[in-house]
Amino acid sequence: MKAIFKKEFRGYFQGIIGWLFLALFLAFAGIYIYVDNILNGYPYFEVVLQPLSMVLAFMIPMVTMRFMAEEKKQKTDQLLLTSGVPAEKIIAGKLLASFALLGIAMAVLCPVPLGLALFGKINFITAYGAIFAFFLMGCAYLTIGAFVSCTTEHQILAAILSYALIFFTLLSEGIGSLFETDSTTAFVTFFILILAGVFGIHMLLRNKWITGVAALVAEGGLILVKIIKPALLEGKVAELFGAFALTGKMNNFILGVFDLGGAVYYLSIIVLFYFLSVQVVKNSGRN
Secondary structure (H helix, E strand, C coil): CHHHHHHHHHHHHHCCHHHHHHHHHHHHHHHHHHHHHHHCCCCCHHHHHHHHHHHHHHHHHHHHCCCCHHHHHCCHHHHHHHCCCCHHHHHHHHHHHHHHHHHHHHHHHCCHHHHHCCCCCCCHHHHHHHHHHHHHHHHHHHHHHHHHHHCCCCHHHHHHHHHHHHHHHHHHHHHHCCCCCCHHHHHHHHHHHHHHHHHHHHHHHCCHHHHHHHHHHHHHHHHHHHHHCHHHHCCHHHHHHHCCCCHHHHHHHHCCCCCHHHHHHHHHHHHHHHHHHHHHHHHHHHC
């Protein structure tokens, strides 16, 4: 895993991707800091991270599009898998390299609140809590982009699909608000989403038993809820779509509240998509 991490991290800077990512990210950060904190004299560094999170979200595919897509295209993924290195370590090494790239960008931003403190009062707990949450959010987006790259051997397609998925997370709260709040709408929506999820599990694991049990438990549970206590489903579609809004979890941190639930949410996203990426890579190795 250490060798893979070094190779991937070095690769970011042997090409243009790493330098371009850092240059663009820090350029936008500098603009927001100048406008909000210096020009307008706003004494809250954390507000810079709100628009910067949108910038980061749209820069992620640039970093992750070649995560495994390039390996698949050049057939080097099979060499990695047959070399005795477990898929878990391959994905972990590559992910840690991308996390380290983001970590460099965040490390450059860390002294900014200290510099701003020379000109006014800064709430360091809020500022660095928001930086911490921002880093976790970025890692979550990187893991999602990595998963998408694992599903295809075309970098451009990986980038397009990552942009589509990221765009969905940015609009998910608005999409959820379009649905009716009654239990019937929720039942139909969840029924379709469960079918889609079970199909995705089947495509990843290729195991009919696991797929069948997952479908039976999920759909059966949904039907029981609809029959026994349908009120539990009311308004849940909006809540479900709201759960996909990654940037929305930053709000509490920006407002000065250390949201432990938000931190756990980001870590859960990282673990989930790491697991899915490993399963995809393992499955491709069997074919």
